[in-house]
Structures are given as structure tokens and as C-alpha cells.
Amino acid sequence: MFPKILENANRAASMPVLNSTRRGFILGALATAAGLAVGFRVTGTALAQDAAQPHPFQPYILIAPDNSVTIYSSQFEMGQGAYFGIATLVNEELDAEWSSISVEGGFGNVAAFGNLAWGGAAQGTGGSTSMTSSWERYRKAGAAMRMMLVEAAAKEWSVPAAEVTAKAGRLTHASGKSASYGEMAEAAAKIAPPADVPLKPREAWTQIGNAGLKRYDSKMKTNGTAPFTIDVKLPNMATAVMIHPPKFGATVASFDGSKAKAVKGVVDVVQISRGIAIVAENMWAAIKGRELVTVTWNEEKAEQRSSAEILAAYEAQAKAAPIAVARNDGDAAAALGSAAKVIEATFTFPYLAHAALEPLNAVAQMKDGVVEIWAGHQMPDLYQFIASQIAGVTPDKVKLNVMRTGGGFGRRAVFDADVVAESVEVAKAIGWSRPVKVQWTRDNDMKGGRYRPAYVHAMKAGLDKDGNITAWQNHIVGQSIATGTIFEGMIVRNGIDFTSVEGAANLPYAIANLNVGLSTMQAGVPVLWWRAVGSTHTAYAVEAFLDEVAEAAGKDPVALRLELLKDHPRHVAALKLAAEKAGWDNAPAQGRFRGVAVAESFSTVVAQVVEVSIPSPGEIKVEKVVCAVDCGTVINPDQVKAQMEGGIGFGLSSILAEEITLDGGEVQQANYDSYTPLRIEQMPVVEVHIVPSEAAPTGAGEPGVPPLGPALANSVFQATGKRVRVLPFAKGLSV
């Protein structure tokens, strides 16, 4: 299966995203896999089926005789609202009662659940693709199910199907005949899935685009009942905490767990490939035991440098020629040579931690030859495979329970399955004697690596005597996320990791002589995608630098962008909307200062105007952010707003004060006292405006992040005359 994942990933890379075979693929999946029929046949015995079949085919939708509607989501829920979005798509066509709907994570069937934005090659959540992938698939699933229910009712009542109405979870006929969806479910299971599934026209929609529709899952998140992995409790379950190497790449030379084992409640201390696990009856016993374990590390292969040394190497490379060229239009070097004015700036970005509130965790057990794992399975096929390798079983003997997670931001999509693999290793190390929950403490999580890579951008622009931009050079220096992972074939091309240059190499501005270069550097610090990935640094470098160029050219930042964006109507529309709503053409109120930025990420365009004040020298208060977003057709308008609000807060958090630093290879931050996310008093007023669109939906989870940093930097320049080129601001304001 592992080679299969690789093969699929490589195949996907050569396929155009969302190509014309998509439609055929979906119908094929419906017809061959017959998920709907399987769903119907289960008469309230889904659990029994699972037990008999640990790697069951799951349908898209299951209606039980009690009228409950369970939707199996291909997409992972970490707070971004993917489950609600998918439920909305299903229910637009199915028309069940919202109170009967619940959503669970599906897994184990790439044909049904493969991400269509990735060519269907693998199931996974990332790149803000959930709605893009689900847009037709889940509407068709809902429509097919409604058609089968209607057909069954028509058959049962001996009336034409066209006379049967399906609405609010009930089937009715003018004769007075009526049945709930649940009552008709068993009969509908005998109906063949339709080959052709027409969808409602846009003007008939009542759910999609409905701003008044509320998330179905908010209530359980206000009364403590929403279940997370940390809440999983199984009979006889043990809890384990980890000791990881203090330096990345180090391994255990020896350890002594005898003192820990004497602590009441500690069950065992075991070595696994990634460190030492303290297994106990409860979390507190495990934590207490951990303090008494001594470990000697072999640090021969460990990264020993400080982050300052790593960044110094990047800065030196930034002055040299790029190793690879990501884009080259015209002749930027020549144009810079003949420019009337040359502007230069270097931007430095730190390592960043995801730091989600729920520290990483996973629960594993082996029972009757089946490994069962409860965790945030963001890439289920891969995790199932890795778990099967560790346990020495075939992948079909690995059952996943896809849990919602307390945040994610990219951290649960890991190449080596990370804590999921640890949980299986620990359960195996104690002889599969009992279920084990591996629960990272905050310091495990903060020091656990998989950071947003540190980067340096060296920027140069040339102006002619009239202030027109004639040249643009951007040299990006930093670590590759995908190189050396199973995603390399999909993401890295000709030495260019797409995630290193996205947002820079696809610069939308019309500049004749343009060169974007990349120098991929080696460092022993594990890195990963972090909400908005490459655009977290490229958008800052590009948009903050463009502000410097606008100043040098004596042009208004909005006017200059509009002038350069002639062939990018979506950018223009978002920028104009944000500028208009922020009152850009009028001076800000006394003591307020504005900055603007626009960025496309994951096919969504977001423009933001940030307004700041300076309450006292050196202090910056972000007062307001006006945001305009074009993410195609909007499925849940209030959720798009929520994701923009959250993206702005998340972006602001990192820009102001987040930074992971290493000293002699050791991470210096362990908790929220030294790695300091945004708090409520720092949150600005946020206004979100949506650009109307009838295009297919694009992402909303990540694209709110990128423009915030540069728009803030540009407003701070207006307020203070200071260009912040070293992140975070906590450091960069004073250098």
C-alpha cells in the first residue's frame, strides 16, 4: 500500500487539478462502491458491522431506521468547519432535518474519500481544499440518496416518482401517504444507485449561501460534550507521556526508569524509536514518573546549531546567487543595472510552532488481531499504513477512529504519523497488554518540531525615471518542507519545493523583468506546513516590499497595485472592496494609520486594510482589520467570516510575538509563557466582506492569514516610519 500511495501521489502531480475526469470519477465511485446502498442496509447496527469488519467500506451517508443521518466526511475537522460545510452540501440536496444530522470522519477508501483537489490520489485535508474537493461529491451523494428514497417510496406506494416529495426528512404524496427517511431507508437500500444525478440549480438553493444557517456542532462545544482524543477512555486504558530527545536527530543511548516505576500509578517505562514513554494509570502519575527518568542521549547526528547560526547561514546565502530559479521573465539583472533607482530589502522569518490548544495525542489498542487508533487522522491512508507496519499486520487490520481535534493548523498532517505512530509503538512495547493513550504535555508539543520553516527573502526592485517598476528580484532562502518525504514527487519539481515559493513565484503583478530564485538549505530542524504554508512568509516579503517600492515611486499603495493587477480581476475586486469599505480614499481618523496588502493563496484572494494606533512610544495597537475575500461560491457565509476572523487573529499572533528559537540545537520555548499566542485584548475589530462569485468554491481556512502581516507592517510604517523586516515584531521593531 505504501508504494501505492507514492504511485498515486506521483500520478496526481502530473494530473491537472480538477480536470475533466472528475465527474466520471465521482459517478464511478458511487456506482462501483455502492456506498449509499451499504449505508441503507445497516439497520442501526453500524457498530456491529464495524466490529466484524475492522476496515469497513464506509458510505458517504447512512440513514438509520431511527431517522438519524450520519455523514462520513472525507475531510478532517480541526475547527475550520469542514464537517459543517460537507453537511451543508449533502443537505442542500437531501433535505433532511438538521437536528437529525451528525458527521463522522471516514477512512479506508481512497476511491470514495480521495481528495479530488489532489486528483483523488490520497485522502487528506490540507491546502484549504475541503470544499473544492467536496463540492460536487457530497451534493451528488445527497441527491443520489434522495432519489433512491423517492424511488423506494414510489415503488412502495405504487405512484410515479415524480409525484413523491422529499422535504425536511419526510417523503409525502398527495394521496396522504407519508414516511420518514428512516422508515423508507431499508426499502431504498434495494434501489440501485442512479447513474445520473442532476443537482439543484443555483437559484433553488436554500442551504448553500444561507448566512443564517448555524453550525450544527456549536452546542456540544459549549457544554463540554464535544469529544476529543484527550477524552477517549477505554476499559483498562493506560496513559503515557513522552521524553523526546532535547536535540533534533539525537537518539536514546541508555535510560534508567527504575525510580519512575516506584511512583504509585506508573506501570512501565519503555523505549520506543522516538524516545522514552512513561506508561501509567493516569496522566498525573505519568508526569510525576517522568521527572524521575534519566536518559543519556547519543547526539552525534543531532542538529547542534542555534537558530541564530542557521539564519546567519541563510542570510549569507541570500547575498549569493540562488541555487534554483522558480520564475524568470525578461532580464531582471539587466533591468536593475539600467534602473534609475534601485530599492533593496532583506526580510527574516523565524521558526513558528502550531501550538494548538490540544497537545498532540493518540490512543491505540490491539484487540482480536485488529489495531484500533483514535486520533486526529489528517492523512488516514498514510497513518493506517504506518500503523500496520509498526504492528506487523496488514492495513485492513488497522481501524481508525477519526477524532475532531483541538486545533490543527497543519500539525496533524505529518509524514511519519508522529504521535499516531508513537501510540502504536508504546502499545506494542507493553505487549499489547492494554489500550494506551499517548498524551503529549505542552513542552512535548512546543519542542516537538515540525515548525514553519525559518526563511530569508532578499528583495530588489528597479524603477525608471517615471517611477515605473522595471525589475523585481526575490531570492528565497530556507528549508524545504516536502523534500525527503513521500510528498516530494508531488510537490518538488526541478529542485523547487512549491511550498517554498508559492505566493512569490506566482507574483500577480505585471513586471516585465522578474526573477524569483530559491536556495533550499539543509537544517536538522523538522519542518511542516503551518496555516497558509509558503504564503506566511512570501506574502509578507512581497507585499511589505511593494509598499517600500510604492513609497520610493511616490505612488499610493492601492493605486500602484491596481495599476499592476490589470490581468487579475479577482485581485482587483478584492482590493477595491477592502479599500472602499475601509474608506481608503479618505484620511484615517487622527492618530490612526493604515496599511494594505492583497494575497492569493490556495486559489482564494484576500485583501486587508489594517488600522493601527500608537498608544505610547514603542507600543502598537491593532485597532481594526477590514478584509475582503473572493473564495468562489460561498457555502457558509458566516463560516467564511469566522475563518477570516480566525486567520487574521492567527496571522497577527505570529507577526507580533511568536518565535521558536534554538540554542545549541535545543528549543528554548516550552510553554505559552515563552511562546506567546494572541490574547483577547490584542484582537482587533474585524470586518469581513465577501466578493460575490459564482465560481466553484476555493478555500477559506488558510487564506485569511497571509495579507495580515504585510498590511500591519505597512500601517506601522505610516505610524512610525519604521520598516519591520525581521519577524516577529517583538524583535523586528527594535532592530
Next chain:
Amino acid sequence: MITLNINGVDRQVDAEADMPLLWAIRDVIGLTGTKFGCGLAQCGACTVHMDGQPIRSCQTLLGDVGTAKITTIEGVQGKVAETVQAVWAELDVPQCGYCQSGQIMSAVALLNDNKTPGDTDIDAAMSGNLCRCATYARIRSAIHEAARRLEA
């Protein structure tokens, strides 16, 4: 055995006195609405009420609770709590939801104490509760809205 009054009921807890209240609530008593986020009173996910006051249960030792009455998200009740929870859901405040038990416990304590909190009062009362999804703007709106309804 330590006797703990939790959500109005005396419970016998088989745990050592140095166990943080958080782990007694979660692992021993089995109420999982109260969350672990940092273990250092930095994030507020573990906020519960002790005699009506919000405290961080990860930094409160079981042995120090004595006869104080502990209320968790599962046991919080009354007009203020119901209003806060209802408004929270109506405004779709939660995203991942992990911090929200703690947010709600802090918000309920604030409104029990101050019927008409201003923005600075909200900042002061809620600053200890991190939300990594940054739902702060909605948390602020929800507290103001709950206050309005409770005044009405």
C-alpha cells in the same frame, strides 16, 4: 481518599493530595469537559469555579481544595450560564471548541460578578483564556449580548 464537592455532590477521590485538581476531575472522576492545555495556568482551558470564582485547575492541588465547592462545565447552571451558553451557540463562537469550556467558565464568572462589563472588564476577565483559533471577536460579542439579555 479525599472528599471533593464537585457539581453539588460530595465525591470520594482515590488520589494523592499533590494531584492537580484538573487530573482528579478528568482522570479520576471522569468529567472530560474541562481541558488540559498547558499545565502551567497559561491557557485557561482548565478553568473551573471554586466557590464561584474562576480558577485554573491545573495549578490547584487536590489537597488544597478542602470543602470548597467546585463547578465544572458539566455542572454550571443558572440563568447566567444558560444565557452565555445559548448566545455562544447562536453566534457560532466555537471553531475547534477545545478552549471553549474554559472560556465559558470565565465568562459566566465575569457576568455573575459584573452585570454590564465594558471591553476593558472583558479583557481583564478573559485574558487568561487562550483561543488558538482566535475566536476572540465573537467571544467579546457573545459576552456583550449575554449581558444585554440578562439585563432585559
